[in-house]
Amino acid sequence: MNIRTLCLGILSLQEASGYEIKKEIEEGVFNHFIDASYGSIYPALTQLNAEGLLSVRSEEQLGRPDKKVYAITEEGKTVLAKGLSVVPARDKYKSEFLFVMLLQHLLSKQDIGRAMGKQHADLMEDLARIENCNGENCSDEMSNLPGAAFVAGYGRTVLRAAADYLEQCQPELKKQTFKAAE
Amino acid sequence: MNIRTLCLGILSLQEASGYEIKKEIEEGVFNHFIDASYGSIYPALTQLNAEGLLSVRSEEQLGRPDKKVYAITEEGKTVLAKGLSVVPARDKYKSEFLFVMLLQHLLSKQDIGRAMGKQHADLMEDLARIENCNGENCSDEMSNLPGAAFVAGYGRTVLRAAADYLEQCQPELKKQTFKAAE
DNA sequence: TGATGCATGTAATCCGTTACATGATTCA
DNA sequence: TGAATCATGTAACGGATTACATGCATCA
Numbered sequence: 001m002n003i004r005t006l007c008l009g010i011l012s013l014q015e016a017s018g019y020e021i022k023k024e025i026e027e028g029v030f031n032h033f034i035d036a037s038y039g040s041i042y043p044a045l046t047q048l049n050a051e052g053l054l055s056v057r058s059e060e061q062l063g064r065p066d067k068k069v070y071a072i073t074e075e076g077k078t079v080l081a082k083g084l085s086v087v088p089a090r091d092k093y094k095s096e097f098l099f100v101m102l103l104q105h106l107l108s109k110q111d112i113g114r115a116m117g118k119q120h121a122d123l124m125e126d127l128a129r130i131e132n133c134n135g136e137n138c139s140d141e142m143s144n145l146p147g148a149a150f151v152a153g154y155g156r157t158v159l160r161a162a163a164d165y166l167e168q169c170q171p172e173l174k175k176q177t178f179k180a181a182e
Numbered sequence: 183m184n185i186r187t188l189c190l191g192i193l194s195l196q197e198a199s200g201y202e203i204k205k206e207i208e209e210g211v212f213n214h215f216i217d218a219s220y221g222s223i224y225p226a227l228t229q230l231n232a233e234g235l236l237s238v239r240s241e242e243q244l245g246r247p248d249k250k251v252y253a254i255t256e257e258g259k260t261v262l263a264k265g266l267s268v269v270p271a272r273d274k275y276k277s278e279f280l281f282v283m284l285l286q287h288l289l290s291k292q293d294i295g296r297a298m299g300k301q302h303a304d305l306m307e308d309l310a311r312i313e314n315c316n317g318e319n320c321s322d323e324m325s326n327l328p329g330a331a332f333v334a335g336y337g338r339t340v341l342r343a344a345a346d347y348l349e350q351c352q353p354e355l356k357k358q359t360f361k362a363a364e
Numbered sequence: 365t366g367a368t369g370c371a372t373g374t375a376a377t378c379c380g381t382t383a384c385a386t387g388a389t390t391c392a
Numbered sequence: 393t394g395a396a397t398c399a400t401g402t403a404a405c406g407g408a409t410t411a412c413a414t415g416c417a418t419c420a
Contacts, residue, residue, distance in 0.1 A: 001278045002379080009285050019399055029284065033277040040380055042401055063388040065400050084285060085293045088278035090304050095215040096183045096270035098336060102211065103191050103266055104329040111267045122272050147286040154280060154347055161343035165336055184407080201371055222408055224373055245416040247372050 001089065003036055003044045008072060008080040011054065013141040015071040018042045028142055029133050032126045032155055033091075045070055053079055116166060120173045123163045130155050183271065185218055185226045190254060190262040193236065195323040197253040200224050210324055211315050214308045214337055215273075227252055235261055298348060302355045305345045312337050 010021050018041045025036055045068075048054045053076035059067040072080070097119045104112050130152050133143055142148060167173045192203050200223045207218055227250075230236045235258035241249040254262070279301045286294050312334050315325055324330060349355045 001281065006281065009281065012285070012288070017399075018401090030281075033275050033280045035274075035276075037381055038399095038401080039382075039403095046401090061388095061399075064398060065387085067399070081288055084282050084288055085290075087300055088282050088297055091279060091301075092217075092274070092276040093215050094217075094274040097273060098215045098333050099183065099188065099191065099212075100266050100270050101336075102327060102329040102333045103194070104332070105327065106194070106263055106266055108267075115270055118269055119273075145284060145287065147284040150286070150351065151280050151284045154283075154344065157347045158340055158344050161339050162336065165339045169332065199371075200373090219409055220371095220373075221375095221410075228373090243371075243416095246370060247415085249371065 001083065003040045004048060005080065005083040006034065006036065007041065007044050007048060007070075008053065008076055008083070011070055011072040012077060012080055013145070015057075015069050017067050017069050018045050019067075021045075024142070027129070029130065029148060029151055029155070031129055032159070048076070052076075113170075116170055116173065120163060120166050123159050123166070127156065127159045127163065130159070183265065183268075185222045186230060187262065187265040188216065188218065189223065189226050189230060189252075190235065190258055190265070193252055193254040194259060194262055195327070197239075197251050199249050199251050200227050201249075203227075206324070209311070211312065211330060211333055211337070213311050214341070230258070234258075295352075298352050298355065302345060302348050305341050305348070309338065309341045309345065312341070 006025075007021060010016065010024060016024070018038065021041055022036065022038060025031065025034055045054065049056055049070065053073055054070045055073055057069045057071070059069055061067055097115060100107070100115055101112070107115075133148075133152065188207075189203060192198065192206060198206065200220065203223055204218065204220060207213065207216055227236065231238055231252065235255055236252045237255055239251045239253070241251055243249055279297060282289070282297055283294070289297075315330075315334065
């Protein structure tokens with residue numbers, strides 16, 4: 001799957017501008033398993049629109065570039081449905097943290113502690129974002145989705161398991177709610 | 183971190199050819215959090231050697247290209263240590279599965295079931311690989327490492343949590359040891 | 365006999381990120 | 393006053409994958 005399907009998917013829930021799509025990805029449920037930058041979103045939107053899978057409407061703004069609000073077309077919905085029914089590719093997970101920990105015998109205790117703290121803080125951050133999405137902050141179209149609870153549950157489970165494991169290995173981590181990173 | 187550090191890291195444990203490095207990544211503990219293809223490994227090795235971070239030795243083979251066995255140099259060790267002590271980048275996790283599940287209202291029950299089955303099978307595969315690494319199959323240099331137990335434990339914990347979650351949502355999965363994928 | 369494993373490498377290509385360019389408004 | 397937010401877009405660059413090219417040995 002690519003950014004194209006991602007944009008189509010988000011726009012199937014609510015119309016939005018490129019800027020808003022990025023924000024949704026950064027702050028919403030998506031965050032921990034998807035990322036995308038302006039450099040990929042804007043061109044994708046332009047292309048999708050050219051192909052007739054999206055329609056655009058320009059909203060004038062004061063002292064800002066026009067806001068281009070995109071909406072999915074019927075044709076877009078068809079293409080999206082087709083894209084989603086393909087068996088999803090295997091999850092991709094890359095972790096420098098685990099690589100470093102595997103070679104921990106080459107590091108000082110300080111370095112290891114720092115890496116553990118950073119990893120723990122990252123996990124807590126993701127966890128917090130998921131919890132926030134039930135409350136305010138997130139768009140209703142997203143959180144009211146039948147799939148939203150499942151996805152949030154999956155993320156919560158996995159992240160919590162990882163955090164627990166780290167805390168078990170290094171109990172001091174439990175107290176550090178704030179970032180030990182940098 | 184990049185493939186360069188990865189190669190340096192593996193070669194700090196045992197000398198190996200490009201082919202063997204690939205195999206180690208595919209079949210070893212690394213598998214679930216790192217991947218690399220020949221197209222990136224071979225050029226990296228050539229470059230690292232040119233920079234004096236590795237040394238090479240050619241082993242003649244019958245009816246095959248010479249096997250080039252690389253070993254890390256003292257300079258390479260220094261560079262590796264420096265590379266590892268940098269605070270690791272945040273884990274990257276991408277999941278088409280979760281995206282599809284978020285939009286499950288657009289899919290048939292068959293498609294959802296297939297996606298769940300595939301995800302579960304993938305998790306079990308990764309889990310099995312981790313368990314195998316304690317037994318035969320894997321190089322001792324890897325599994326005897328002080329960090330190996332930690333990394334295996336982390337992977338086991340996270341993957342098991344994910345699999346449990348799926349089984350809880352869809353109990354039929356427990357019986358399917360074999361692949362329901364495709 | 366045909367797939368799989370051993371073994372190395374290159375070139376084309378893809379997909380995406382980073383940095384750059386622009387600029388007003390609002391909040392601290 | 394300076395940072396952050398809103399807002400869109402392009403160009404350069406990076407990093408890796410895929411496919412291609414080659415070819416013997418072994419196993420089923």
